[in-house]
Amino acid sequence: MYSELVMEHFQNPRNVGVIENPDGVGKEGNPICGDVMEMFIKVRDNIIEDVKFRTFGCGAAIATSSIATEMVKGKTLEEAWRLSNRAVAEALGGLPSNKMHCSNLAADAMHRAIWDYYQRHPELERPDWLVEPRGHPEIHAEDE
Amino acid sequence: MSRPNKTIYMDHAATTPVDPRVVEAMLPYFTQKYGNASSIYALGREAHAAMEEARSRIAAILNADPKEIIFTSCGTESDNLAIRGVAWANRDKGNHIISSPIEHHAVGHTLEQLHKLWGYEITYVPVDRYGVVDPDDVGRAITDKTVLITIMYANNEIGTIEPIAEIAKVAQAKKIPFHTDAVQAGGALDLDVKKLGVDLMSLSAHKFYGPKGIGLLYAKRFTKLVPTQTGGSHERNRRAGTENIPYIVGMAKALELAQNAREEINRHVQALRDRLIQGVLSTIPDVLLTGHPTQRLPNSASFVFKGVEGESILLNLDLQGVAASSGSACTSASLEPSHVLLALGLPPEICHGSLRLTLGKDNTEADVEYVLSILPGIVEKLRAMSPVYQQMRSQ
Numbered sequence: 001m002y003s004e005l006v007m008e009h010f011q012n013p014r015n016v017g018v019i020e021n022p023d024g025v026g027k028e029g030n031p032i033c034g035d036v037m038e039m040f041i042k043v044r045d046n047i048i049e050d051v052k053f054r055t056f057g058c059g060a061a062i063a064t065s066s067i068a069t070e071m072v073k074g075k076t077l078e079e080a081w082r083l084s085n086r087a088v089a090e091a092l093g094g095l096p097s098n099k100m101h102c103s104n105l106a107a108d109a110m111h112r113a114i115w116d117y118y119q120r121h122p123e124l125e126r127p128d129w130l131v132e133p134r135g136h137p138e139i140h141a142e143d144e
Numbered sequence: 145m146s147r148p149n150k151t152i153y154m155d156h157a158a159t160t161p162v163d164p165r166v167v168e169a170m171l172p173y174f175t176q177k178y179g180n181a182s183s184i185y186a187l188g189r190e191a192h193a194a195m196e197e198a199r200s201r202i203a204a205i206l207n208a209d210p211k212e213i214i215f216t217s218c219g220t221e222s223d224n225l226a227i228r229g230v231a232w233a234n235r236d237k238g239n240h241i242i243s244s245p246i247e248h249h250a251v252g253h254t255l256e257q258l259h260k261l262w263g264y265e266i267t268y269v270p271v272d273r274y275g276v277v278d279p280d281d282v283g284r285a286i287t288d289k290t291v292l293i294t295i296m297y298a299n300n301e302i303g304t305i306e307p308i309a310e311i312a313k314v315a316q317a318k319k320i321p322f323h324t325d326a327v328q329a330g331g332a333l334d335l336d337v338k339k340l341g342v343d344l345m346s347l348s349a350h351k352f353y354g355p356k357g358i359g360l361l362y363a364k365r366f367t368k369l370v371p372t373q374t375g376g377s378h379e380r381n382r383r384a385g386t387e388n389i390p391y392i393v394g395m396a397k398a399l400e401l402a403q404n405a406r407e408e409i410n411r412h413v414q415a416l417r418d419r420l421i422q423g424v425l426s427t428i429p430d431v432l433l434t435g436h437p438t439q440r441l442p443n444s445a446s447f448v449f450k451g452v453e454g455e456s457i458l459l460n461l462d463l464q465g466v467a468a469s470s471g472s473a474c475t476s477a478s479l480e481p482s483h484v485l486l487a488l489g490l491p492p493e494i495c496h497g498s499l500r501l502t503l504g505k506d507n508t509e510a511d512v513e514y515v516l517s518i519l520p521g522i523v524e525k526l527r528a529m530s531p532v533y534q535q536m537r538s539q
Contacts, residue, residue: 010459016529027531033479034453034496038531056496056532058455058472102479 002059003093009063014070017052023120026112026133028105035061035102039069039109043117048072048080053109060095060103064088068106077114081129083107108133145517152466152511156351156443157300157328157502162394163353169397170355173390181387182376191389198396205403206345206362207336214361214379215392219327219348220250222361223294225372225383226323226344227254230292231264233368234321238289239264244277244306245487247296250346251325252483255294265289273488274436275304283314293322297329297345301471301484301500302435303444305333312341321367327351327359331402332410332441343367347399349391353505354398358391405505413503414442416512420501421445423516428523430536434485434498443504448490449497451533452526457499460522466515471498493532 002010019040029036035057042050051073055065068088072080085107089095095104111133118126153161173194179187181195196210203210216222231241243255245268258264269281277295286293293315298305308324315322323344326335331352337345343364350356363369363382375384402409421433430450449457454472461468471482472495481495501515527533 007459007463010456011463013529030479034481034493036532054529054531054534056451056530057453059459061453062456062529098479 001096002063005067005091005093006059006063006095009066009092010059013062013066015052015066015073016054018054019050019052022113024113024115024117026109026114026116028109028112028133030102030105033058033102035105037061037065037105037109039065039106039113041072041110041113041117043077046076048075048077051110053106058099058103060099061105063092064095064104064106065109067091068110072110077117078127078129080110081114083110145514147465148510148514150465152507152514154501154503154507154511154515155467155469156504157303157441157500158469159350159356160353160504161506162350162355163398163401165401166354166394166398170390170394173393177389179389181389182378191387195387195389195392198392201396202360202399205335205399207338208362209365211380212337212362212365214363214382215387216359216361216383217357217385217388218359219248219325219346219351220359221373222327222346222348222359223248223250223323223325224254225361225369226346226363227251227292227294228258228372229363229369229382230321230323230344230367231258231262232370232372234291238287238291240267240287240289240291241265242267242269242282242285242290242293242295244269244271244295246271246275246299246301246304246484247294248300248325248327250327251294251296271304271487274439275299275302275434275484275488276436276439277306277311279307279310279314282311283317286314286318286320290318290320293320295322295324297324297326297340298333298441299435299484300328301482301498302446302488303328303440303502304435305329305439305441308340308342315343316341328441331399331406332443335403337362337364349395349398352398352402355391355394358388358395360395409505410442412505413507416503416507416509417443417445419509420503420512420515423512424519427516427520430533431523432490432494434488434490441502444500444502446498446500448485448494449499449523450494451530451536452497452523453530454496454498456526457497457519457522460526461515461518464518464522466518469500469502471500472496 022040023043024041026039037055053065179191181192267285321343345362348359454470485495
């Protein structure tokens with residue numbers, strides 16, 4: 001069902017944990033299958049210096065969280081914003097079709113973390129590419 | 145505890161390995177005695193005789209008449225034939241069916257279709273927090289339009305055994321046909337249809353060390369039944385299609401072996417199951433046993449682990465050589481949590497962390513101890529990265 005790379009990231013997920021005093025936090029989930037993921041970012045000079053995640057979910061959810069953190073680490077906020085769920089899945093060698101909607105929420109969670117970063121820094125000029133992420137309201141209710 | 149050099153199979157509710165003695169009984173009917181049971185020449189008569197002998201042996205175990213045994217392709221087909229067959233045959237009498245919310249999809253989806261396409265009304269009597277149906281609830285649900293009651297014998301996910309004989313009395317009092325899906329009970333529980341008092345009962349061979357692809361429906365004499373698979377006059381005009389002789393022979397052999405060793409196997413797996421349940425509940429925090437504490441299949445241990453997702457537990461177990469299953473949403477095509485666990489009143493977020501370990505005759509104490517040695521670490525690792533569990537703990 002899963003590619004070798006998915007299983008590798010599932011077995012040895014990278015960047016698991018939380019960042020104390022993060023610069024941005026993003027939470028995303030699928031209320032139907034129940035998967036929830038959180039992304040924490042540390043930003044310096046517009047670069048994602050550190051990123052960590054926590055995920056409740058299946059093998060695909062953990063693997064996509066893990067590889068997404070690797071894909072954005074050291075990237076500019078704009079580059080990280082350009083990350084899509086499709087790109088995350090492709091980087092893993094593909095996912096079963098039902099898992100795309102169920103478990104591949106990593107890019108969405110990252111977008112929320114970046115959005116949160118700009119919310120915490122009202123003094124920063126908002127870039128053109130930044131738009132409020134859309135997700136499942138019930139997942140974010142506790143944050144708002 | 146080091147990883148054994150074999151897979152530890154703890155998913156016997158999904159399927160069982162075929163007993164070599166069953167394979168041996170089947171083999172001649174593939175290449176030597178391969179006749180069509182409907183043919184009149186010697187090869188055909190030989191096949192027909194083997195089928196009828198198998199039918200008689202199965203009927204003896206079920207305390208039924210051989211004419212009451214209908215061979216099908218699987219438990220799902222048996223359930224379909226029982227439900228659609230009786231519902232359609234009694235359409236002039238009414239359109240109301242009583243069932244439970246924890247039935248296998250072979251029953252549940254068939255009832256949904258009868259409702260949506262043909263307007264049948266379905267009453268799902270509730271289950272308690274252990275998954276047990278109250279026979280009095282069944283009695284209260286009966287109307288003058290009720291044409292069928294279908295309640296499973298034992299649940300495939302949580303192992304709870306239903307009070308079938310008591311429900312049968314309720315049905316008999318009102319002269320309503322009563323079907324039980326006994327697929328999960330086959331080989332483990334008493335299948336005497338007269339003691340149980342059922343009118344229809346579904347079984348599938350691969351749950352009791354027989355081959356996949358063969359099942360049966362017991363249908364009591366004079367039960368009105370419309371065939372759902374039409375064609376030739378096989379199975380006394382109740383199920384068309386060339387009979388699968390090797391598999392029928394295999395099912396009879398498997399049922400005999402299971403029946404003869406039932407008490408011994410039950411004693412063995414129940415001791416292992418009790419150790420497994422005790423070990424899990426005593427070493428892992430925030431875990432619930434699902435299903436009835438005692439009124440459950442002897443081989444069935446099922447749990448929900450708060451704050452972790454079932455598929456992730458399964459994958460980790462598989463990586464360490466253990467085959468199990470889960471009712472987790474992520475293991476189902478629909479992505480919905482298990483309808484069985486929801487019916488017990490468990491919150492959806494808890495249902496995601498389900499694990500089912502079902503033991504078989506070849507499991508050993510060492511197998512159970514191995515699972516108990518690795519499962520706490522798996523759950524702990526997953527919980528450490530679970531925001532849901534962290535949130536639960538902080539509340």
